[in-house]
Every structure is written in C-alpha cells, then in structure tokens.
C-alpha cells in the first residue's frame with residue numbers, strides 16, 4: 334500500500350462526502366517578519382559581529398555584545414505587526430536572564446516574555462504582542478562573554494496585507510482549466526528562479542521561464558521540483574488528484590524528504606489553507622535542518638539523514654528491514670497488542686497492517702497500548718519509544734503539525750492532505 338494509492342482513496346472519499354477535510358485553522362503559523370530587517374544593538378564585541386548578522390537568515394553568522402550587563406538587540410519590522418513567536422538561536426554566550434519586549438516607537442517598551450532560567454541553544458517562545466520594534470534585553474549572562482545570537486527570528490502577521498512568504502496573490506491569472514498553480518522560489522537566495530525547476534506530465538520549466546501552470550483534470554498526478562538543474566539530485570514532489578471542480582493533494586514525507594515544501598490552496602469561496610514545512614523550517618539552512626534531525630532523533634534513526642540529499646523514511650533503510658541491526662525495533666511492541674509484523678511493515682503500514690490503518694498509525698505514534706479513545710489525541714503521540722521518530726520530526730516542523738510521515742498518517746486527520754471544491758489557485762513553495 335503506497336501513499337499514492339491512499340491519496341486516491343482519500344480523494345475519492347473527500348469528493349464524495351465533502352466531509353474528510355480536517356477542521357484545522359485556516360490561518361497559517363506566523364510569517365517570518367524579521368529576516369533582512371534593520372537591526373541595532375546596545376554594543377558589539379567587534380565589527381565582525383554586527384546586529385544585522387542575527388537577522389540575516391545565515392546560521393553561520395552572529396551578533397555578539399560586549400562583556401557586560403545589560404545588553405540588547407532590536408529589529409525594526411517596518412510597521413505594526415502582531416507577533417506570535419520569537420525564536421532565539423544562541424551561541425555559547427547565551428543569556429540566563431532576559432526579556433523580549435515590543436514597542437510602537439522604539440522607546441516605550443512592553444515585556445511579552447521574561448525569564449531568569451534561560452537555557453541557551455534554540456529557544457522557541459510562544460508570545461502575544463503588537464508592535465513595530467522587537468527587542469531582546471539581556472540582564473544576566475550565562476558566561477564571562479557577552480550575549481551572542483546566531484539568529485533572532487520574529488514571527489507574526491503584518492505589517493501590510495501581503496504575507497511575504499506567500500507573496501502577492503492578486504496578480505495570479507484566472508485558470509482556464511481547474512485551478513492555477515504558482516511555484517515560488519523560497520530557497521533564501523541559494524538558487525535563482527532560473528534554477529528552480531518544476532515538471533509535470535512531461536513538461537519541464539524553471540520558475541524564471543514559467544511560474545504558473547494551469548492545472549487540468551488528472552488522476553494521481555505528481556509535480557516534481559528540482560534545484561540547480563532539471564535532473565538534479567536535490568528534488569522532491571507533491572501528489573494530487575484533480576477533479577472537474579475539486580483539488581485533493583498533499584505534501585508527502587512517506588518515502589523521504591528531499592526539499593522543504595509547503596502548499597497553500599485557495600478556493601473561490603474563501604477557503605485558504607496551508608500545509609507543509611513551517612516558515613521557521615524554510616528560513617533555516619538545509620545543513621541546519623539535517624543536523625537538527627541527527628541531534629533530535631534516537632540513535633537508530635540517525636542513519637536516515639543521507640546528507641546532503643535526503644532524509645529517508647525508516648522503513649526504507651536496511652537497518653530496520655529483516656536482517657538489519659534494528660530489524661526488531663518494533664517487533665515486541667507490536668506483539669504486545671497482538672500484531673505480527675516486521676518493523677519495516679510497521680513503518681510502511683504493510684503486511685497485516687495494510688488493512689488496519691488505525692493500528693498502524695497507533696504503533697507508529699506509540700499509542701497502541703493506550704485506551705482506544707486516546708488514539709486520536711495528538712497530545713499522546715510520540716511520547717515514548719518505540720515510535721516513528723522520523724514522522725515526529727516532520728510533524729514538529731509542519732504548519733499546524735500536520736505531515737505525511739508514514740502511509741496511514743492521515744488517521745485522525747494528522748496528514749498534510751488538503752481538499753476543497755471550486756479551487757482558485759495553489760501556491761507551492763520550494764525551499765532548501
């Protein structure tokens with residue numbers, strides 16, 4: 334059973350009932366507002382470590398202050414914004430005590446987050462605030478050095494009406510077929526539009542040649558994306574089934590991830606839903622994402638990062654297949670709930686699990702020994718081993734935490750599947 338088959342089944346059901354669409358929020362997680370904006374700081378350690386290096390999107394450059402308390406760094410968003418998340422990527426010289434503040438004018442500040450127990454590393458702060466300026470105000474240093482940030486990212490909504498990630502949608506031409514697809518280069522400058530390729534049904538174009546595709550009716554279609562050249566090993570794809578007046582599709586990580594992808598479906602009735610990797614993940618360099626995967630997953634899963642091209646699903650790796658060093662990873666856990674299956678069959682929802690989507694999903698999410706009522710509660714997922722930590726990683730980095738991490742990840746509406754009638758356009762963001 335492949336995801337592609339499942340997509341068709343799901344699509345047919347959705348088209349027939351109109352009721353399978355997850356009821357998640359239409360609003361995407363906040364947009365990255367701070368990257369490339371003007372930044373200033375109370376001091377710099379030296380001219381090679383300026384404030385601007387904390388908002389340049391490059392994980393290898395940083396701001397560092399002089400070695401005293403207090404110190405601050407601020408970014409000007411260019412207009413009033415509603416701020417919902419701040420991500421601080423600290424160098425070794427981090428703050429144990431600091432505040433995050435917002436301001437309308439750069440002089441009167443309101444605290445939206447404060448701590449005396451900062452732990453350094455990457456801190457992702459969920460906040461609520463409104464302002465044009467956002468400041469990190471350090472009060473206590475963790476080391477004898479100053480305060481130093483590789484990246485300081487502010488997420489939210491605004492200023493202005495156009496979401497900079499998805500761009501201006503007012504100029505998208507109307508479709509003659511079912512819907513207009515627009516492909517967006519979101520590689521953070523790593524590839525020019527002339528080297529971001531899309532292909533569908535024998536057509537191959539760069540974004541520079543043709544950013545639009547007028548999508549006709551099709552069954553179980555795929556659109557591929559390649560970076561650098563039309564047959565580059567840096568590639569990925571989306572899957573879809575398009576009816577005369579309906580789009581059904583998903584980003585899939587069932588086999589592997591080759592490129593960061595997100596898509597946003599807009600329909601004539603105002604439906605507007607985004608799925609795929611979140612904007613913080615798009616903003617992050619590829620090498621950082623690969624390293625984060627290696628750092629976060631348990632040791633048996635680290636081999637899945639096939640740097641620099643792909644991170645593959647565990648069921649595809651020889652370690653987890655019969656005869657492999659981790660061939661028994663899932664076996665006893667599956668046996669404990671009466672399932673006889675190899676580890677690769679659990680990851681791939683194959684063998685006896687092909688006909689048992691709920692159980693396959695429960696095993697991958699490590700909820701199979703919980704009462705059935707908890708199988709649909711995402712708060713219970715991936716809390717203990719054995720579990721599909723590959724899938725967990727992509728859920729953690731997905732818009733609304735929805736991802737296709739294994740073939741039956743659509744159980745309990747956890748997948749990145751979107752479907753709606755009378756579609757108008759589909760934006761597809763291709764990242765690095």
Ligand SMILES: [Ca+2]
Nearest residue numbers: 386391394483
């Ligand atoms: Ca930087």
